Structure formats: structure tokens, C-alpha cells
Amino acid sequence: xxxxxxxxxxLESVQGMGxxxxxxxxxxxxxxxxxxxxxxxxxxxxAVNRGARVNAYGRSLTVDADIHVGHKIAFEEILQGDKxxxxxxxxxSMTKHVKPGAHVHVHNLKSDYIPSxxxxxxxxx
Amino acid sequence: xxGYSRSDGRVGIRNVVLVVxxxxxxxxxxxxxxxxxxxENGPVELxxxxxxxxxxxxxxxxxxxxxxxxxxxxxxxxxGCEGFRREALEKVVAESGRPVDTLVIQHTGGTKKSxxxxxxxxxxxxxxxxxxxxxxxxxxxxxxxxxxxxxDGTSGISANPAVGRCFDYLVNAGATCIFEETGELIGCxxxxxxxxxxxxxxxxxRGAIAKAERYYKAMGYGSFAPGNADGGLTTQEEKxxxxxxxxxxxxxSGLIKPGDIPNxxxxxxLDVVPDGDPLFGFPNISDNAEIAEMIAxxxxxxxxxxxxxxxxxxxxxxxxxxxxNPETYEMLADDMDINAGRIITGGASVDDVxxxxxxxxxxxxxxxxxxxxxxxxxxxxxxxxxxxxxxxACLPGR
Numbered sequence: 001x002x003x004x005x006x007x008x009x010x011l012e013s014v015q016g017m018g019x020x021x022x023x024x025x026x027x028x029x030x031x032x033x034x035x036x037x038x039x040x041x042x043x044x045x046x047a048v049n050r051g052a053r054v055n056a057y058g059r060s061l062t063v064d065a066d067i068h069v070g071h072k073i074a075f076e077e078i079l080q081g082d083k084x085x086x087x088x089x090x091x092x093s094m095t096k097h098v099k100p101g102a103h104v105h106v107h108n109l110k111s112d113y114i115p116s117x118x119x120x121x122x123x124x125x
Numbered sequence: 126x127x128g129y130s131r132s133d134g135r136v137g138i139r140n141v142v143l144v145v146x147x148x149x150x151x152x153x154x155x156x157x158x159x160x161x162x163x164x165e166n167g168p169v170e171l172x173x174x175x176x177x178x179x180x181x182x183x184x185x186x187x188x189x190x191x192x193x194x195x196x197x198x199x200x201x202x203x204x205g206c207e208g209f210r211r212e213a214l215e216k217v218v219a220e221s222g223r224p225v226d227t228l229v230i231q232h233t234g235g236t237k238k239s240x241x242x243x244x245x246x247x248x249x250x251x252x253x254x255x256x257x258x259x260x261x262x263x264x265x266x267x268x269x270x271x272x273x274x275x276x277d278g279t280s281g282i283s284a285n286p287a288v289g290r291c292f293d294y295l296v297n298a299g300a301t302c303i304f305e306e307t308g309e310l311i312g313c314x315x316x317x318x319x320x321x322x323x324x325x326x327x328x329x330x331r332g333a334i335a336k337a338e339r340y341y342k343a344m345g346y347g348s349f350a351p352g353n354a355d356g357g358l359t360t361q362e363e364k365x366x367x368x369x370x371x372x373x374x375x376x377x378s379g380l381i382k383p384g385d386i387p388n389x390x391x392x393x394x395l396d397v398v399p400d401g402d403p404l405f406g407f408p409n410i411s412d413n414a415e416i417a418e419m420i421a422x423x424x425x426x427x428x429x430x431x432x433x434x435x436x437x438x439x440x441x442x443x444x445x446x447x448x449x450n451p452e453t454y455e456m457l458a459d460d461m462d463i464n465a466g467r468i469i470t471g472g473a474s475v476d477d478v479x480x481x482x483x484x485x486x487x488x489x490x491x492x493x494x495x496x497x498x499x500x501x502x503x504x505x506x507x508x509x510x511x512x513x514x515x516x517x518a519c520l521p522g523r
Binding site for chain 1: 277278279281283286311312316338341342346347349351353354356358359361362363367370450451452468470471474475476
């Protein structure tokens with residue numbers, strides 16, 4: 001399946017899942033999408049707070065930080081040095097070991113090509 | 126669609142008078158001329174080059190920008206002693222059939238007299254281009270570029286795939302589409318090489334990405350901003366995969382550099398990273414530098430996807446803003462032509478938004494203003510670069 005078709009199909013099926021549910025807990029109404037079946041991270045479509053339980057793709061994950069729209073969480077355990085897969089391709093290597101539900105970002109994932117920078121780095125320089 | 130017919134056979138969607146400063150020293154005079162001219166004379170826009178040292182890239186960019194189909198007439202503003210080859214530039218512009226005048230501040234008698242003289246020239250030029258012939262414009266005449274700016278984790282899953290759909294539609298219908306930022310395609314070389322029209326082109330594309338990686342490593346920074354990380358993007362290659370989805374699924378017909386104008390319809394990749402060792406620093410210091418390069422390749426309008434929320438437009442070619450992030454859209458709705466954030470909140474599919482973008486492209490090409498255009502955003506930057514010409518494998522169709 002081509003790249004755009006698989007991403008858009010995933011988003012549509014996740015939206016469909018969200019609409020049908022009638023649950024009591026706030027955690028169940030969240031929305032995380034896996035863009036490709038080989039991915040080991042999910043992308044947040046609706047913000048959740050630290051400790052929230054996420055139900056996605058047959059698993060129940062507890063997030064370890066406030067997760068904003070566009071950010072990633074681990075779908076499964078990822079070991080230090082493992083490749084993180086998003087869109088079906090590697091987007092870098094884990095620098096720490098994480099459990100399912102962990103926020104995956106600059107504090108535990110690094111590029112295999114070029115380092116990223118934030119405004120805090122600039123201050124330190 | 127209708128457009129303005131130009132002597133080289135191309136058709137423009139706007140009919141702009143450009144006032145062009147050829148060194149920073151002439152900037153104030155040029156700006157004052159534009160400010161005093163713009164209300165009475167139709168669109169009058171300011172572009173320029175700040176440097177006194179000569180540069181082949183800057184000259185080529187000016188050549189292409191000043192003879193762009195959206196441009197009707199030109200006033201060059203020179204201080205008098207700068208390095209820019211104003212006579213050669215005026216000659217190229219005159220040969221394109223456009224009215225052109227050169228104002229040399231040191232010969233005219235300084236600031237006040239130059240501003241008055243410049244206003245007169247703009248009035249005359251604007252009057253003469255009012256008669257520019259209008260013709261039917263087909264999709265085959267249209268070149269559309271795309272850039273992303275202020276990207277975040279939503280860009281690659283909403284706005285960018287939607288632009289990809291729009292690009293697929295346009296290319297299929299005979300238009301020409303250009304995507305760029307080889308520095309933001311680091312990590313995508315394998316998937317892109319598969320789409321190249323020929324194996325030789327695939328090799329050139331891989332070479333361009335490898336060059337980008339070397340260049341950014343030497344700079345010490347990738348094409349990555351703090352806002353990208355705030356919005357969930359972690360690595361260069363993750364950003365690249367998201368950016369890459371703007372290109373759609375069409376086969377890639379060629380690899381071009383700033384100033385190369387595709388002469389056949391199709392999808393093209395624009396390589397913006399300079400050749401050779403870094404000589405002049407960061408390749409595109411902010412988003413408008415890439416936009417100017419796309420325009421120099423003939424783009425009539427630009428599709429600009431944004432997650433964090435860019436507000437820029439551009440001189441010469443209008444910018445259509447496509448917002449990827451639903452929260453950003455809430456905050457900046459007045460600046461966003463298309464809300465692709467609905468793909469994330471569940472209000473629309475990638476296909477739906479792709480169709481909306483096509484509709485907006487046709488409307489803006491037909492004369493409707495984009496929001497940034499209406500608000501007066503006409504940003505422009507041009508700096509120093511160095512390029513080798515593209516080799517024959519880069520344009521296999523030729």
C-alpha cells in the first residue's frame with residue numbers, strides 16, 4: 001500500500017473507533033494512531049495527561065508524561081539502541097530503554113544522521 | 126482560468142510591478158518608492174539583494190524572478206557603486222519584452238530626488254502593463270511549488286499527505302509540481318530513488334541527499350528548529366519522512382536547482398543545498414529563501430504547510446497556507462487558508478482536504494487572493510550561494 005494511502009487509512013479507522021465507543025473513563029476516549037503496521041510508536045491526535053490509560057490496537061498503555069498532539073509514545077517495550085519505526089521506516093535510535101506508553105522524544109531518541117537542537121541547547125552554547 | 130500572456134509563451138496569474146534594490150544601501154529608497162506607489166498603481170512589490178559582492182547565483186535568481194510570468198514591469202534601484210551587474214540585468218529584462226527602468230541614486234541626486242523619480246517610473250510602468258494581454262490558462266501552463274515551515278508532529282500526518290494528494294491530481298492533469306528541501310529529505314533517499322523516472326536520475330537524487338547530509342553536518346545544525354521539537358518531531362529523518370509525503374505518489378521526472386525551469390509537466394525535486402564545501406553558510410536561512418527559489422523555477426503559487434503556524438506570504442507568487450495542527454488552526458485561523466487539522470480531529474479525510482487544496486489552487490490561480498496575500502505579506506530574501514549546473518541525468522525528459 002502506498003505511503004499516503006496507509007497513513008490516511010489508519011487515521012480514518014482510528015477516528016471511526018473513537019466515535020463508536022461509549023465508555024466512562026476519560027482515558028478511553030483518547031486518540032493515538034499507528035501510521036504503519038511495522039511502527040513501534042503511536043502518534044498523539046488528542047492530548048492526554050501523565051498517567052492516562054490509552055487503549056489502542058488491542059493494547060492498554062499508561063503514558064508516563066503529558067502527551068501533546070503530534071508527540072509519540074512507545075507502543076511496545078523499546079530497548080536502548082533499538083531503531084524507532086514510524087511511517088514504516090527508522091527515524092532514529094533509542095538512547096534509553098523504555099516501557100510501553102513512554103513518551104518518546106529528544107530525551108530518549110536520537111537521529112542516526114544529524115543531531116536535533118532546542119532553544120535550551122542554544123542557551124547552553 | 127485566465128492569465129497574463131508573456132512574450133516567452135508563459136502565462137502569469139498576477140501582473141506585478143517589481144521595485145528591486147540591488148544592494149542594501151538602496152533598500153530604503155526602493156521601499157519608500159513602493160510605499161508611495163502601491164495604492165494608486167495596482168500591485169507594486171519590493172524585492173532586492175543586500176550584498177555588494179557579486180554572486181552568479183544571485184544574478185541568476187534575479188534574472189528568473191524579474192522575468193517570472195507573474196511580473197509585468199520592473200524598476201531597478203541602484204546606489205551606483207555596488208557590485209551587482211545592473212546593466213546586464215536590465216538588458217535581460219528588456220529582452221523579455223517587459224518595461225524596465227534603472228534608477229541610480231548617486232546619479233539622480235540622492236534620496237529625495239530618487240524617491241520622486243522612482244514614483245514617476247513606477248507610474249509609467251504600471252500604466253503600460255495594464256494593457257498586458259489576457260489569455261485562457263490551462264493546467265499545463267501552471268507550476269505549483271510546495272514548502273513546509275514551522276512543522277510539527279502533525280504536519281506529516283495531515284497537511285503534507287493532503288498536499289501529496291493535490292500534487293497527484295495536478296500532475297495527472299498535466300500541471301507541473303515542484304517539491305524541495307533536500308536538507309529535509311535526509312533519510313528518504315531509498316523511497317525517493319524508487320520513484321525516479323530513470324536509474325540515472327535515481328543516482329542523482331541519492332547524490333543530492335548525500336550532499337545535503339554532508340553540508341548540514343558541516344554547518345553543525347540540521348534543518349530543524351526548536352519549534353519542530355516542541356511540536357513532537359524528534360529527529361531529522363522523522364521530519365524528512367513527514368515532509369516527503371507532500372510530494373505525493375507520482376514518479377519524479379527530474380532534479381533541478383534554483384533557476385532551472387521545467388519545460389515538461391510532471392513532478393520535480395528542487396535541490397537547494399549549495400555545491401562544494403560550505404562557502405556562504407546555512408543554505409536557506411528561513412522559509413522565504415526556499416520560496417524565492419521555487420519562484421525562480423517558475424512557480425506561480427506556493428502551497429505552504431505548517432504545524433506551529435507560519436504567517437508568511439511572498440512577493441511575486443501568492444502563498445496558500447495549509448494548517449496541519451488543529452490547535453494551531455484555533456489560534457491562527459485568520460492566517461490559514463485550509464484547515465488540515467480536521468484530518469486529526471476526525472472531521473475530514475486526507476482525500477477531502479486534498480480536493481479542497483486543488484479547489485483553492487484553481488481559485489487563487491484565477492485571481493482570488495490567499496489570506497496572506499490579502500494581508501499584505503510579501504516577504505522576500507535572497508542571499509549568497511554557489512551551484513554547479515545540473516547534469517543531463519537530472520532532466521531525463523529533455
